[in-house]
Amino acid sequence: MNNQAFIQRDAAVLWHPCTQMKDHETLPVVPIKSGKGVWLEDFEGNRYLDAISSWWVNLFGHANPYINQALKEQLDTLEHVILSGMTHNAAITLAEKLVEITPANLSKVFYADSGSAAIEVALKMSFHYWQNRGQKQKTKFIALDNSYHGETLGALAVCNLGYFKEIYAPLLMEVITVPSPDCFHRETGESWRDYSIRRFAEMEQTIAEHADSVAAVIVEPLVQGAGRMRMYDPVYLTLLRAACDKYNVHLIADEIAVGFGRTGTMFACEQAGISPDFICLSKGLSGGYLPLSVVLTHDEVYQAFYDDYQNLTAFLHSHSYCGNPLACRAGVATIEIFQQQNIIQKNIPLALALATATERFRDHPNVAEVRQTGMILAIEFVKNKHTGEAFAWQERRNLKVYQYALSKGLLLRPISNVIYFMPPYVITEQEIAWMVDVTWDALNFAVQG
Numbered sequence: 001m002n003n004q005a006f007i008q009r010d011a012a013v014l015w016h017p018c019t020q021m022k023d024h025e026t027l028p029v030v031p032i033k034s035g036k037g038v039w040l041e042d043f044e045g046n047r048y049l050d051a052i053s054s055w056w057v058n059l060f061g062h063a064n065p066y067i068n069q070a071l072k073e074q075l076d077t078l079e080h081v082i083l084s085g086m087t088h089n090a091a092i093t094l095a096e097k098l099v100e101i102t103p104a105n106l107s108k109v110f111y112a113d114s115g116s117a118a119i120e121v122a123l124k125m126s127f128h129y130w131q132n133r134g135q136k137q138k139t140k141f142i143a144l145d146n147s148y149h150g151e152t153l154g155a156l157a158v159c160n161l162g163y164f165k166e167i168y169a170p171l172l173m174e175v176i177t178v179p180s181p182d183c184f185h186r187e188t189g190e191s192w193r194d195y196s197i198r199r200f201a202e203m204e205q206t207i208a209e210h211a212d213s214v215a216a217v218i219v220e221p222l223v224q225g226a227g228r229m230r231m232y233d234p235v236y237l238t239l240l241r242a243a244c245d246k247y248n249v250h251l252i253a254d255e256i257a258v259g260f261g262r263t264g265t266m267f268a269c270e271q272a273g274i275s276p277d278f279i280c281l282s283k284g285l286s287g288g289y290l291p292l293s294v295v296l297t298h299d300e301v302y303q304a305f306y307d308d309y310q311n312l313t314a315f316l317h318s319h320s321y322c323g324n325p326l327a328c329r330a331g332v333a334t335i336e337i338f339q340q341q342n343i344i345q346k347n348i349p350l351a352l353a354l355a356t357a358t359e360r361f362r363d364h365p366n367v368a369e370v371r372q373t374g375m376i377l378a379i380e381f382v383k384n385k386h387t388g389e390a391f392a393w394q395e396r397r398n399l400k401v402y403q404y405a406l407s408k409g410l411l412l413r414p415i416s417n418v419i420y421f422m423p424p425y426v427i428t429e430q431e432i433a434w435m436v437d438v439t440w441d442a443l444n445f446a447v448q449g
């Protein structure tokens with residue numbers, strides 16, 4: 001069958017995520033037949049470089065031989081088992097490895113099945129901790145402006161992206177929102193560090209003011225992903241940890257997007273030298289293979305739930321596929337690759353290659369900023385470089401970038417007026433150079449007229 005046949009069958013039955021389906025009248029979906037490394041291939045032999053790791057999940061390429069082998073073994077051993085009352089090797093091994101590689105003190109692993117579900121778990125656990133400890137008034141959460149934490153109702157409530165959230169507002173719990181340290185808004189000449197410190201004053205004030213009623217502060221460490229890859233300095237997290245300690249409020253680190261090396265360290269929190277009370281991981285956790293997420297917390301939280309059954313303090317939360325053996329085994333193989341191949345070190349020259357290749361964008365008349373944190377590089381384009389005036393969103397210039405790049409064999413997915421690269425770590429320096437060249441042409445195509 002050729003692409004067209006799949007496109008027709010798809011249109012008859014599928015409703016795609018995060019999509020105005022009417023767009024597909026003019027912009028057909030791309031049926032993918034197979035993947036290998038950074039490349040995806042359709043049914044007519046066209047290839048697409050996956051510059052966004054298929055929504056930030058893939059770390060070591062599609063059809064990675066090492067992960068494939070691990071999964072084949074697992075498949076013939078145990079595909080799934082209930083995780084209440086039962087356990088299995090893959091879930092235990094992955095939990096051991098996560099405790100080993102995540103920041104200090106995070107010693108207990110709770111499994112869920114998607115990023116959003118992990119956020120729900122962390123919010124409920126933090127709230128429930130304070131209930132169990134007798135601090136019944138600690139029921140609220142503080143989140144940053146421009147934040148994204150997923151789309152189930154609890155996770156959506158702590159998001160602050162208008163277009164995802166507004167319509168659902170009547171369904172959502174109220175959250176205290178604090179301005180983002182997003183360094184795009186710093187003054188000219190001001191460093192990321194100085195701006196992040198300056199912005200922290202509002203956070204400190206809010207925590208101090210609401211400490212009695214707040215369970216936790218939730219942040220995406222260093223990079224606000226869906227919020228257009230806006231970035232800030234680690235010092236903000238260092239200050240936040242200290243304030244949370246001072247005012248007795250939990251810190252939830254949503255490393256669903258930034259974990260597993262994306263920011264240049266295994267976890268973004270490392271750059272601030274901090275350990276959160278809860279860390280949420282998903283996306284890269286299974287190497288981009290299977291839906292899986294975890295929340296890690298420390299013993300003090302665990303102990304608040306650990307009691308005689310009759311006291312009814314247990315954490316009653318579950319998903320049918322919690323700790324699925326296949327997904328966990330993919331996770332184990334993924335961490336083994338990090339360790340055996342010293343990936344964090346190996347990524348340093350790749351991050352540098354990204355920086356070098358995109359240098360010329362800085363002088364482009366439609367580029368407001370090129371910013372980078374580790375293996376994430378973003379290019380913010382504007383109508384007028386000097387005034388900072390943006391293109392009207394209705395013009396959908398991002399879609400033009402997407403379409404042009406796709407026609408050349410490059411999968412980008414700009415968010416609003418931000419083009420970004422978050423490639424699998426198996427990309428080569430030559431592929432980076434090619435990817436950036438195509439992007440240069442795509443940008444020029446999109447900003448004209």
Ligand SMILES: *Cc1c(COP(=O)(O)O)cnc(C)c1O
Pocket residue numbers: 114115116117119148149150151220225226254255256257258282283
């Ligand atoms: C993707 C993402 C989520 C939600 O994960 P899903 O698996 O899509 O539910 C939450 N937080 C951040 C920071 C994310 O990037």
